[in-house]
Amino acid sequence: MDKMMNIRINGRQVRARSGQTVLEAAKAAGIDIPSLCNHPALTPHGACRICLVEIERQRTLQPACTFPVAEGMRIETESPKVVEERKFVLQMLFSERNHYCMFCEMSGDCELQALAYKYGLDHWTYQNPYPKIPVDGTRKYFIMDHNRCILCRRCIRACGELAANHTLGVKFRGAKTMISADMDIPFGDSSCVACGTCLQICPTGALIDRKSAYTGRQAQVERTKSVCMFCSVGCGTEIITRAGRVLRVEGEWEEHNKGVLCVAGRFEPVYTKRDRIQTPMIRKNGGMVAASWDEALDTIAERVKGTKGKKVGAWTTCKTLNLTMSEFVAVFRGKIGASVGVLEPTLSELELPSGGSLNDLLSADCILVIGSDPLVTHRVLGYHIKRARMKGAQLILVSNNSNEMAQFADKKFSRDELDKAIRICQNSASPVVIFGEGTNQKEAQKLAGLKRKAHFIPLFPATNGYHAKVLGLQAGLDVSGMEVVYLLLEDITLQEDLMKQARNAQFLVVHASYREPITEIADVVLPALLWSESEGSLYNLEGKKVPVRKAVPLPEGLIPENEVLTQLAARL
Amino acid sequence: MTKVKVAADWLAACAGCEMSLLDMDERLVQLLDRIELTSTPITDLKHPPKEGVTVGILSGAVNNTANIEVTKQMRERCKILIALGDCAVFGGIMTMRNFFDMNEALKRAYIETESTVDGIIPSSEEISKPVQAQPVNQVVKVDLHVPGCPPSADAIYYVLSELLEGRIPILTGDNLKYD
Numbered sequence: 001m002d003k004m005m006n007i008r009i010n011g012r013q014v015r016a017r018s019g020q021t022v023l024e025a026a027k028a029a030g031i032d033i034p035s036l037c038n039h040p041a042l043t044p045h046g047a048c049r050i051c052l053v054e055i056e057r058q059r060t061l062q063p064a065c066t067f068p069v070a071e072g073m074r075i076e077t078e079s080p081k082v083v084e085e086r087k088f089v090l091q092m093l094f095s096e097r098n099h100y101c102m103f104c105e106m107s108g109d110c111e112l113q114a115l116a117y118k119y120g121l122d123h124w125t126y127q128n129p130y131p132k133i134p135v136d137g138t139r140k141y142f143i144m145d146h147n148r149c150i151l152c153r154r155c156i157r158a159c160g161e162l163a164a165n166h167t168l169g170v171k172f173r174g175a176k177t178m179i180s181a182d183m184d185i186p187f188g189d190s191s192c193v194a195c196g197t198c199l200q201i202c203p204t205g206a207l208i209d210r211k212s213a214y215t216g217r218q219a220q221v222e223r224t225k226s227v228c229m230f231c232s233v234g235c236g237t238e239i240i241t242r243a244g245r246v247l248r249v250e251g252e253w254e255e256h257n258k259g260v261l262c263v264a265g266r267f268e269p270v271y272t273k274r275d276r277i278q279t280p281m282i283r284k285n286g287g288m289v290a291a292s293w294d295e296a297l298d299t300i301a302e303r304v305k306g307t308k309g310k311k312v313g314a315w316t317t318c319k320t321l322n323l324t325m326s327e328f329v330a331v332f333r334g335k336i337g338a339s340v341g342v343l344e345p346t347l348s349e350l351e352l353p354s355g356g357s358l359n360d361l362l363s364a365d366c367i368l369v370i371g372s373d374p375l376v377t378h379r380v381l382g383y384h385i386k387r388a389r390m391k392g393a394q395l396i397l398v399s400n401n402s403n404e405m406a407q408f409a410d411k412k413f414s415r416d417e418l419d420k421a422i423r424i425c426q427n428s429a430s431p432v433v434i435f436g437e438g439t440n441q442k443e444a445q446k447l448a449g450l451k452r453k454a455h456f457i458p459l460f461p462a463t464n465g466y467h468a469k470v471l472g473l474q475a476g477l478d479v480s481g482m483e484v485v486y487l488l489l490e491d492i493t494l495q496e497d498l499m500k501q502a503r504n505a506q507f508l509v510v511h512a513s514y515r516e517p518i519t520e521i522a523d524v525v526l527p528a529l530l531w532s533e534s535e536g537s538l539y540n541l542e543g544k545k546v547p548v549r550k551a552v553p554l555p556e557g558l559i560p561e562n563e564v565l566t567q568l569a570a571r572l
Numbered sequence: 573m574t575k576v577k578v579a580a581d582w583l584a585a586c587a588g589c590e591m592s593l594l595d596m597d598e599r600l601v602q603l604l605d606r607i608e609l610t611s612t613p614i615t616d617l618k619h620p621p622k623e624g625v626t627v628g629i630l631s632g633a634v635n636n637t638a639n640i641e642v643t644k645q646m647r648e649r650c651k652i653l654i655a656l657g658d659c660a661v662f663g664g665i666m667t668m669r670n671f672f673d674m675n676e677a678l679k680r681a682y683i684e685t686e687s688t689v690d691g692i693i694p695s696s697e698e699i700s701k702p703v704q705a706q707p708v709n710q711v712v713k714v715d716l717h718v719p720g721c722p723p724s725a726d727a728i729y730y731v732l733s734e735l736l737e738g739r740i741p742i743l744t745g746d747n748l749k750y751d
Contacts (some may be wrong), residue, residue, distance in 0.1 A: 101750035102658050102667065102721040113750060122743055123717035127710055341673045409586050 005071040008366050010078065016069040023051055023064040033435050034086070034115050036093075036203050037152035038065040041259055049089045049154050050115060053077045053334050061085055075094070087119050095126035096175055097133065098147035103147075106205030108217040112150060113204075133178075138188025142199045142209050143268040145180065149206035155198035162260050164386030167192045177208075184191075194263040195383070197456060200250050201259070211270055212240065212247040218344075224551035225252060227538065228265035229319060229531040233380045234540025235261050239532055239551035245272055246552060256358045256542065263378035269531060274491075275515040279524040279557060288525060293349035293559065293567070296524050300486075303507045307484045309337030315477050316488035318344045318462035321536035321548060324562040325467055329486060331569040332504075339534055343477055343492070344462035345437045346469040350444035355559075356432055356455030357542045358370035359386045361393075364455070365426035368396045368421055370443065372436025372459045375404035378541075381459070385434070394428070396421045418446055425450055437461045458541060460494075462484070464541035479505050487511065487518070488561065490528050494518050511561065528561050529554065575608040578627045580656075581646055582613045582640040584666050584705065585632025588722040589657040590614050595725035597692035604730070606736055619733060620649040627652045627735060633659040633666040634711050638700035648710035654731065655708040658721040666705035674702055691698065716741065720749045 003018040009031050016025035021044055026033050037048040044065040052061040056074035061082065064075075078084060093099075093112060101107040136144040151170070156179065159168040164220040167190050181190035199207045210501040215221075223240045228235040228249070236255025240247045249266050251259040280296035281288040291299075304312055314332035316325060361367065361384045375382035386408055389395050397409035398421050406412060413421045425431035426449075433447055436459035436510050447456075460466060468475070479485050485505035487494070489512040494502070499518045502508055510522040519525045535550040554560075559567075579649065582590065590613060610625055611617040620628060628650025634643055647653055657663040669677050683691040707712050718731055727747040734741035 099660070100667070101663070102660060104751075107751045116750070117748055120742065120744060120748060122705070122719055122748060123655070123709060123714070127663075127707065 007069050007073040007074075007075065009075045018069070020069050021065055022053060022055070022062070022067045022069055022073075022075055025069050025266075026064065026075070031077060034118065035065055035217065036111055036115070036150065037154060039154055039157075039201055039474060041201075042154060042254060044159040044417065045153055048093070048150060050093075052082060052085050052088060052089065054079050054082050077160065087121065090116055090119055090121055091125045094121070094124055096126050096130065097128075097149065098130050099128070104148060104205040105213045108219070110205060111203035125137050133162075136187050138186040139192065139194065140188070141194055141211070141263070141271075142196065142207055144187055145208060146178060147204055147206075148204045149179060150204055151179070152203060153178060153179075154201045154203060155207065158197040159192075159203045161177070161387070162258065163193065163197050163383045164390055165191065165193055165195070165197045165383070169557050173549065176334065186209060193377070193379070194267060195261060196263070196266040197251065197260050197505065208429075209248055211267075215247050216242040221247060221553075224549050225547075226532075226549045226551060227540070227546045228261060229463050229534075229538070230264045230269065230547065231378050232463050232465050232541040233257065233378050233465065234538065234542075234544075234546055235265055235380050236546070237261065237265065239549075241532075241551050244552045255546075256540070256544075257380050260380050260383060260476075262383075264379065268318050274513075276530075276555075277512060277515055277519060277525060277527040278555065279518075279523075279527060283523045288520065288522075291524075293557075294563075295569055296526060297564075297568050300509050300524055300568060304336060304484055304572060305511070307507075310339070311483040312336060312338035312486070313341075313479055313482035313484070314338050314486040314488075315341045315343050317391075317490050317492045318342050318346065318460065318465045318468045318486060319490045319492060320464060320561060321534055321538050322467050322545070323466065323536050324488075324565065325473075329471055329560045331565045331572075332486065335382045335569055335572055339474075339482075341474040341476065341478070341490075342462075342473070343487075343494075343498070344460075344465060344468075344567050345475045346465050347437065347439075347458045347460060348469045348472070348475075349434070349441060350435065350439055350458075351441075352433075352435060352444050352447060352458065353451055353456045354458045354541070355543050356434075356457035359456070360455040361385060361388050362391065364388050364393045364430050364432040366394045366396065366431040368398065368425050368431065368436065368447075368454075369403075369405055369409075369434045370398040370415075370418070370421075370447070371437070371438030371440075372434060373399075373403045373405060374434065374436075376461060377436070377461070378459050381434070381457070381491065381541075388432075390535070394424070396424055398443075418443055419431045422446060425454060429473045431455075432457060434459060453486070460541055464538040466541060466543055470539070477501060483507065485509070487519070489513075490518075490561075491530065511564070526564060527558055529558060533558070534560065575606060576627065577621075577625035578607045578629065579610045579625040579646065579650060580612040580629040580631070580733075581618070581620070581642055582710070583630060583632030583642060583660065584635030585657070585659055587613075589631035589660075591626070592720075592722040592725050593728055599729050600726075603732060603736075607732070620646055624649045624651070626650065627654065627732075628651070629654045629656050630708050631656040631660050632707045633663050634703070634708060635666050635705050636700040638701070640711055641700075643708055643711045647749050650661050652715045652735065653708075653712065654716045654718060655714045655717050656728070657723055658719050660708045661717045662750075663705055663707045663710075663718040664721070670704050677701070698719045718743065721751050723747075724749065 046066040051064040054076040133146040156168040235257035236252030251261040253259040281289040431454040491513040511526040
């Protein structure tokens with residue numbers, strides 16, 4: 001239990017926890033102290049001096065963001081002296097670089113501008129002969145305009161503390177200080193992994209998203225809380241839209257990913273140029289022809305009804321939402337007795353526990369990674385492993401192949417040496433085992449020895465793998481002996497060998513979002529929704545059910561996958 | 573009741589601030605009951621009268637030697653000088669030019685412009701010389717700053733009516749804008 005203490009803020013009696021900063025204590029009591037460099041997700045830094053407050057018996061004003069509370073402390077947050085100094089600090093911030101709001105992308109949403117408004121700054125006391133500073137546009141997804149930078153170092157801390165990537169730092173000193181990447185190389189050539197956390201956390205217009213720049217201010221856009229559907233980490237997101245279009249995706253601070261996303265969740269989905277399937281299609285005279293839902297579903301139903309249940313095979317990607325996956329099983333297995341499976345491994349054959357969380361990772365002292373390369377497939381989890389390592393956790397990698405994690409591993413073992421790795425876990429206080437699809441059953445049996453001690457995090461190869469595992473679905477496509485095959489692919493691309501295998505069926509139905517080689521060779525194609533259009537829930541790899549929310553209206557004529565399945569079932 | 577004399581002029585400006593002034597609509601007519609606009613860039617008389625005015629309003633950045641003259645003359649002839657708009661207050665968009673060598677900028681503007689054929693850089697003794705773009709308060713003392721690109725009609729009306737009431741206007745809320 002933290003010790004509670006009594007302090008006074010602006011004459012008001014406030015209870016504060018020992019270890020809290022003045023800023024945190026004030027915030028908890030509903031007293032606003034302005035801040036710029038401070039961010040709840042980051043370690044306090046005290047760079048910007050905007051949060052200066054008057055503390056009794058302190059010789060000078062003190063930054064509230066770094067000053068710890070003490071029993072009996074008396075604090076003034078808006079005294080005339082404080083306000084005067086704060087205005088001075090603002091004037092200094094505005095004097096260093098180009099802070100002309102009228103041609104800035106962030107104008108209206110800028111934290112620096114908001115403070116200038118708050119303190120009634122109507123002109124600059126120190127006229128700004130600001131230096132000509134270059135803009136770094138070498139990164140694909142966002143731009144660094146040093147001219148707008150106030151050197152608050154939020155980006156640097158986000159890069160180091162949240163993404164654990166340590167790309168960003170500063171070069172030079174004083175007014176010449178500059179945010180720089182690695183050993184001062186262009187951002188695009190640096191070790192940056194384009195997670196975009198710095199972009200999201202920047203208080204001014206120094207970091208600008210290329211795609212959504214000038215497309216709408218906070219007051220003009222809508223924000224929809226949802227879940228990233230691009231891997232099983234299932235990061236909390238906010239989808240930012242305007243007039244039914246996705247502008248960008250941001251990480252949700254309140255979820256287990258704590259604001260962090262990766263390039264595959266934040267940027268790639270809004271840049272996709274794949275060809276969308278807009279209507280159902282039926283093969284006629286050797287080509288795919290647009291058809292109505294009724295026509296397409298009737299065609300499928302007729303064919304399915306004319307085939308023995310055993311000769312019908314239905315496979316779905318694990319990427320489907322809970323309801324769709326359950327409906328898929330109910331329709332194909334329940335109603336017609338077809339064989340039903342999922343395309344991606346569900347790790348169920350390993351018979352290992354699950355339920356370990358990203359938080360468990362951060363409090364681990366030993367992390368064993370096996371059969372997976374988290375920094376490639378489950379990047380935000382990979383960043384959390386690196387974060388845990390920064391806090392002193394030991395990273396043990398069991399792998400025979402090259403692995404992105406290798407450079408961060410404290411100990412590397414080949415798969416034959418798994419016993420040694422397990423022994424280290426046994427000797428540690430709070431180990432976490434992270435296992436992926438590369439783990440075999442024999443290894444799993446050995447790992448099972450850690451059941452009582454370790455938290456286990458399964459890296460499902462596809463988003464909703466947890467649900468597929470719970471439903472007990474068989475993994476892997478096997479169409480031998482099947483006359484009718486139904487594939488629910490969502491937005492995934494089927495490997496070529498699987499595609500050829502699927503085409504061996506006499507009748508092939510493909511339910512997918514994008515035109516792909518497989519949709520060209522199918523007999524019936526049904527359009528599926530995208531991540532931003534779906535509404536429902538899925539399970540993340542922690543085993544937690546999380547709500548996926550529709551951020552944009554459905555394109556005309558499109559029907560959610562579960563409803564399509566219901567309509568199909570009604571015809572069978 | 574004698575009317576309060578107000579003079580306005582512009583420097584390197586786009587006329588956006590003047591548009592905002594006109595946007596006061598019928599409030600402008602009400603104001604004219606109490607003030608006399610002696611001269612503005614958008615009325616017949618352009619220069620503030622020699623005998624002086626109470627309030628002088630300047631929009632635009634100081635951009636050349638003629639702007640400096642206009643600025644100094646206004647300062648001499650008014651009691652309260654208002655810098656109106658981002659250019660007059662901060663220097664505004666014209667300051668982008670400060671990054672370039674002046675000859676380079678002139679060449680780009682008068683010779684290399686895509687629509688220009690056989691261009692020449694004006695060089696008559698009679699015309700002003702360009703200087704570094706700067707806000708009005710770098711040349712003369714400014715009493716009131718009204719930023720905004722342009723400042724809203726409400727902000728301008730607020731400033732003038734407060735002055736008429738004998739108060740110093742303090743811009744807050746929606747009246748204080750930088751864009």
